[in-house]
Amino acid sequence: VERILTVDDLERLAIGAGILGTGGGGNPYLGKIRALQHLKEGAEIRVIDIDDVPDDALVTSVGGMGAPTVGVERLSRGDETLVAMRALEAHIGKSFTHLIAGEIGGSNAIAPLIVAAQTGLPVIDGDGMGRAFPELQMDTFMISGISPTPAALADHSHHNVVFDHIDNPSTLERYARVVTIQMGGGAGLAVPVMTGAQVKAAAIPGTMSLAIAIGDAVIATRSGKGDPVDAALSVSGGERLFAGKIVSVERRNEAGFAKGVLKLEGTGNDSGRSVSIDFQNENLIVRAENGEALAIVPDLICLVDEDSAEPITTEIVRYGLRVVVIGIPAPEQLKTDAALAVVGPAAFGYPGIEYVPMAGIYGQGITTASVR
């Protein structure tokens, strides 16, 4: 099955990817307007089912590396990711046949669509995270043991660096992160090199369609037929964790990441309560005043505007916004022991916190606002 993306699809995807991005993945609005420009110029963007990918396809995932706060201050040139992919092709002496998103969150859901528009290559419906994560070792390609190299980074001057041989993805993350910082805080990335068979075994399928479907439901209700937040929850399988006003944003750029803490005071049913959310590009943990966790990475913690369900990402979150904090259960691929070692709370510096799936915290099917 092949889907030719429309202007409306891109509008939907920007919303869905913004929600699934859990705060990170880069600003989806900027990605969207770049992709729309390509459609206006006549480019075709094709998304295909993962089942239709030949086993011998040559696939790479492409996107941006860096802090999302930098991405909105210092706009990308628009072809860094393409340059990174071409550098990787030149290095291996072969051409890619398919693209896939490394993460379905934020602008990195849209980045492969832009390269698709620039090259004509099809994009596989799926990704390596089912959300966004801040580091390279945190996708299911790396977790499943696919070699992290060769990989390539490119900057706004079309400089490129090829990571030719590094035997573990965390070391690639360290090396590529410092180069990204030197590249100005944001860079185009192509990693890894995969066969179609490897992608089919490792990717989280259908997430491009899921993101579009979430956006579709949100947009459909905005015209008045229902609540946009409920629509997003219904399609994503998520729950309302908290409704409130952002009263404090502590945000710093540290080691190439946007890190910080948000504080929210409750409104409506949540009046009189407050929560804090730690983030590192993406939202990592929501805690009540007594320190109890309401949701923990890898479960998705997303801020959306209380009226429109517009996603509120790390780089635009600010004092005074009225938001709903949504929790969406992580894909099963992120809940294995091997995955939790890389994307669980300990991997983000919370060694004392054990991951408990959202359903375990709240009881499946019960909305949290009423039972907390």
Place this chain on the structure above:
Amino acid sequence: VERILTVDDLERLAIGAGILGTGGGGNPYLGKIRALQHLKEGAEIRVIDIDDVPDDALVTSVGGMGAPTVGVERLSRGDETLVAMRALEAHIGKSFTHLIAGEIGGSNAIAPLIVAAQTGLPVIDGDGMGRAFPELQMDTFMISGISPTPAALADHSHHNVVFDHIDNPSTLERYARVVTIQMGGGAGLAVPVMTGAQVKAAAIPGTMSLAIAIGDAVIATRSGKGDPVDAALSVSGGERLFAGKIVSVERRNEAGFAKGVLKLEGTGNDSGRSVSIDFQNENLIVRAENGEALAIVPDLICLVDEDSAEPITTEIVRYGLRVVVIGIPAPEQLKTDAALAVVGPAAFGYPGIEYVPMAGIYGQGITTASVR
């Protein structure tokens, strides 16, 4: 003319390269014992005249990147530089025919000899600095406009990174430096890719022989026939700038460099006077108490033991050593406007200091101790 290096040649080279290294270039003792091991195991190390290099030869310079203070604490595995060279060969799809030292200072004078022992490739008699400098853009290959990429770095786990396209050497320096830091503070480096014709036009010829000759003169006088420091000065064309005791060493590892300040109190003819020496891996400037410069980069500022003329490099300099500070005029290739823009005092953060050649400061042929 081809010279097969002997064990004695390596002993001489370690002294001469230690002096020409002006404090940096890596610990020459460690380089020497590695090279000696290869000779013991039967390897042959050939050094050839630069005039004998064919125009169509394929040449790279190889050595270590990093802070010399790290190099003596965390020993290299011994084949990082070879791995970097092989990665560069694989990337360009061609094999190198000749090697050359990027800098004739410290262990980086010996690094290409080790790779020569490992590969059988000949080493060209010459280098890109006539001394050591801390940064990649500071050699005559880069100053003459040879492309800085492709280049390759390798670490102790044989991880390697290829800098495929970067259009200026200062950017390569920035990108490669941060990767080197992540690699543990030291890495093997191969850069750039040159033809024989380019090397002949850009290199400083004869510096491998010069370093060996300096060491030869020093060793010959140590047995009692003359003063080793005078012997080093005679062969190198240098002058005594100051004799004294090291009374203070401020040293820090900053941004991947060993940076700091030495203070010396005079002995003998220099009693009652003191000087300070700023260094960044290499010694940059010697100043009297009144702030007047006695020698300025790119002129060579070298510390040697007052009795043996053994070079005292940045990573071993310490309180209480009695040393002679030697100044050696920089090669003419480092004194052009283009070169001074890259290796003059302004390039090292001394915008207010104009480079004045040593001869201009002291009057040619007059020893400084008597005229200061």
